[in-house]
Amino acid sequence: MLISGKHVVVTGGANGIGRALCLRFHAEGARAVTVADVEIDRALEVAAEVKGLAIEVDCAVGRSVESMIEQAEKQNGPIDLFCANAGIFTPGGEELDFADWEQTLNINVIAHVHAARVLVPRMLARGGGYWLSTASAAGLLSQIGSAPYAVSKHAAVAFAEWLSITYGDRGLKVSCLCPQGVRTRMLLGDDGERESFLRGGSISVEEVAEAVVRSLDAEQFLILPHPEVLEYFRRKATDYDRWIRGMRRLQASTEPAERK
Numbered sequence: 017m018l019i020s021g022k023h024v025v026v027t028g029g030a031n032g033i034g035r036a037l038c039l040r041f042h043a044e045g046a047r048a049v050t051v052a053d054v055e056i057d058r059a060l061e062v063a064a065e066v067k068g069l070a071i072e073v074d075c076a077v078g079r080s081v082e083s084m085i086e087q088a089e090k091q092n093g094p095i096d097l098f099c100a101n102a103g104i105f106t107p108g109g110e111e112l113d114f115a116d117w118e119q120t121l122n123i124n125v126i127a128h129v130h131a132a133r134v135l136v137p138r139m140l141a142r143g144g145g146y147w148l149s150t151a152s153a154a155g156l157l158s159q160i161g162s163a164p165y166a167v168s169k170h171a172a173v174a175f176a177e178w179l180s181i182t183y184g185d186r187g188l189k190v191s192c193l194c195p196q197g198v199r200t201r202m203l204l205g206d207d208g209e210r211e212s213f214l215r216g217g218s219i220s221v222e223e224v225a226e227a228v229v230r231s232l233d234a235e236q237f238l239i240l241p242h243p244e245v246l247e248y249f250r251r252k253a254t255d256y257d258r259w260i261r262g263m264r265r266l267q268a269s270t271e272p273a274e275r276k
C-alpha cells in the first residue's frame with residue numbers, strides 16, 4: 017500500500033518512532049496524519065509539523081481509544097492505516113506490582129484490542145484497511161530485564177498474527193514492526209545518556225520509518241529494520257534450548273558485577 021492520499025493514525029505519535037512515522041507519512045503524501053498521544057503538547061507540535069490533527073488519548077483506557085478513533089474519522093474521514101505504536105517499557109520481573117503489569121499490558125497490547133474492536137468491523141465493511149502494530153524484537157525473542165515488556169510484546173505479535181489470519185482474506189492488511197534497539201528516550205532515557213547493551217546495534221527512528229514505508233508498500237507482515245533479528249528468530253526456532261543458553265549468557269553479561 018502506498019501512503020499517498022491516505023488517512024493515517026499513529027498512536028504514540030508525539031515522540032520517537034511514532035513521530036518519525038508521522039513525519040515520513042506526511043512526506044509520502046498522506047492525505048491526513050492524526051497524531052494520537054497522551055502527551056498532548058508534544059502531539060500538537062508534531063501535528064503542526066505534518067499539518068495534521070492532534071488528539072489526546074490514553075491508550076490504557078478503552079473509552080479513550082474508542083473516542084480517539086471516532087474523533088479522527090469525524091474530522092479526517094475513514095482511517096486507511098492505523099498504527100498501534102504507543103508503548104512503555106517497565107523494568108523488572110514477577111516481583112513488580114500488578115499495577116505495573118497491568119499498565120504495561122494495557123498500553124502494549126490491550127490498547128490494540130480496544131482499537132481493533134472499533135476499527136476492524138469498519139474497515140471490513142469498507143472493503144479493507146491497513147493495520148500496523150509496533151511490537152518489538154522482544155516479541156519474537158525476549159527482553160533482558162523486563163518480563164512485562166517481553167510478555168506484552170509477544171502478545172502484541174500474537175494479536176497482529178491473529179488479525180491477519182482471521183481477516184486477511186476479507187481485505188484487512190496487517191504488518192508487525194519488530195525493531196531491536198532504536199535511539200529514542202525509551203532506549204536511551206530523556207537525556208540520551210542511559211547505558212544499554214542495545215545501544216551498540218541501535219538504529220535511528222528515520223531508519224525505522226524507511227523500513228516501515230518499504231514494507232507497507234510490499235504489504236509484508238513482519239517488518240524487521242534490524243535484519244539480524246530474523247537470524248536470531250530462526251536460531252530460536254531451530255534449537256530452543258541452545259537459544260535459551262545463549263540468552264542466559266547475554267543476561268549474565270548485562271548484570272552488575274556484584275550480582276554475578
Ligand SMILES: NC(=O)c1ccc[n+]([C@@H]2O[C@H](COP(=O)([O-])OP(=O)(O)OC[C@H]3O[C@@H](n4cnc5c(N)ncnc54)[C@H](O)[C@@H]3O)[C@@H](O)[C@H]2O)c1
Pocket residue numbers: 027028029030031032033034052053054055073074075076101102103104123150151152153194195196197198199200201202203
Ligand atoms: N526504542 C526502542 O528501542 C524500541 C524497540 C522496539 C520496539 N519499540 C516500540 O516502539 C514504540 C514506540 O516507542 P519509542 O521508542 O518511540 O518510545 P517513546 O517513549 O519515544 O515514544 C512512546 C510514545 O508513546 C506514548 N505513550 C505512552 N503511553 C501512552 C498512553 N497510555 N497513551 C497514549 N500514548 C502513550 C508516549 O507519550 C510517547 O509519545 C513502543 O511500542 C515501543 O515498545 C521501541
